[in-house]
Amino acid sequence: MRLATVLTPMSHENLTLAAQCGVTDVVGRYPGPGLDVLVQMKEQVESYGMRLATVEGYLPIENLKLGRDDGTELVAMKTLLRNMRQIGVPVLCYNFMAGTDWVRTRLDSPERGGAKVTAFSLAEVERAMSLNVRRGEVENDAAGGTNLQADGTITADDLWHNLEHFLRELIPVAEEMGVTMCMHPDDPPLMQLHGKARIMNSVENFERLVNLIPSPSNAICFCQGTFAAMGCDIPASIRRLGMYIKYVHFRDVRGSREEFVETFHDNGPTDMAAAMRAYRDIGFTGPMRPDHVPQLYGEDAGEPGYTMLGRLFAYGYMRGLMHAVSTEIASPV
Secondary structure, eight states, rough: EEEEEEEESSOOHHHHHHHHHOOOOOEEOOOOOOOOHHHHHHHHHHTTTOOOEEEEEEESHHHHHHHHOSSHHHHHHHHHHHHHHHHTTTEEEEEOTTSSSOOSEEEEEEOOGGEEEEEEEEHHHHHHHHHHHTOOOOEEEEESSTOTTTSSOOOOHHHHHHHHHHHHHHHEEEEOOOOOOEEEOOOOSSEEEEEEEEOOOOOHHHHHHHSSSSOOTTEEEEEEEHHOOOOOOOOHHHHHHHGGEEEEOOOOEESSSEEEOOTTTTTTSHHHHHHHHHHHHOOOOEEEEEEEOOOOTTTTTTTTTTTTTHHHHHHHHHHHHHHHHSOOOOOOO
């Protein structure tokens, strides 16, 4: 297991703190179609003794999800995979949430000691969409695509069809380039949201995903908080999906898929030590990063879920668990 992190911003201060805390792998956001920016990011990370291990977020795939790409997004994604091979970045994390990204209805729910965490309530979903628009994370989802109904909705069958096309086009390129594509679950893992179906919302659907195009490059990002919101037994699910898990978001939530709050890593319902043992037992050796950390004192101006002090706490907690399970005798999977 390799301790990884996303850094917002990827500043000298944040890179230094991450390196000092024992982070080995850094996650970069999609920088655009050119190679130069990706090279600069890699060189910047390496200058602090870490490696750029993953590209995640802001990918140009919205029309691919909706089945209305004119070929532009496929070309951009194939170019990205080739660029990742050229500079040695092995993991690409993506999601198949149409019309939005992760959604929360509250960004300042109180946690331990007054720390602020994000929360979701299905009853307030319209407010959630408004929040995400203000954060600049919602793509134009107007109707008009080949698989969009007249009211702008999209069905689960359409999404599965579009996903299979997506994988058939990209997995062969990923295999050739030695890149592993890891699907992130829908967050929240509802059956539909904002009039659009969601399909990456159960363990069974992740099994369907990896069987669509069987390949070492067709893999899973196991986001613990989202699987916890599904009501899954986390250690059992890790073992069940084991050979396909190549990237991990290590976090926890309290509640259900319809209503939940984020927690400190040590303050949620999941047995995080048991989860770490499960990763050890399946032989997971990839990058694992904290995700959606609490905002601590003095961080009100930061991006909710992505401030640095909460990450520092998470780094230490995760490294402690990693070291602890590494000294134990592994149990049979």
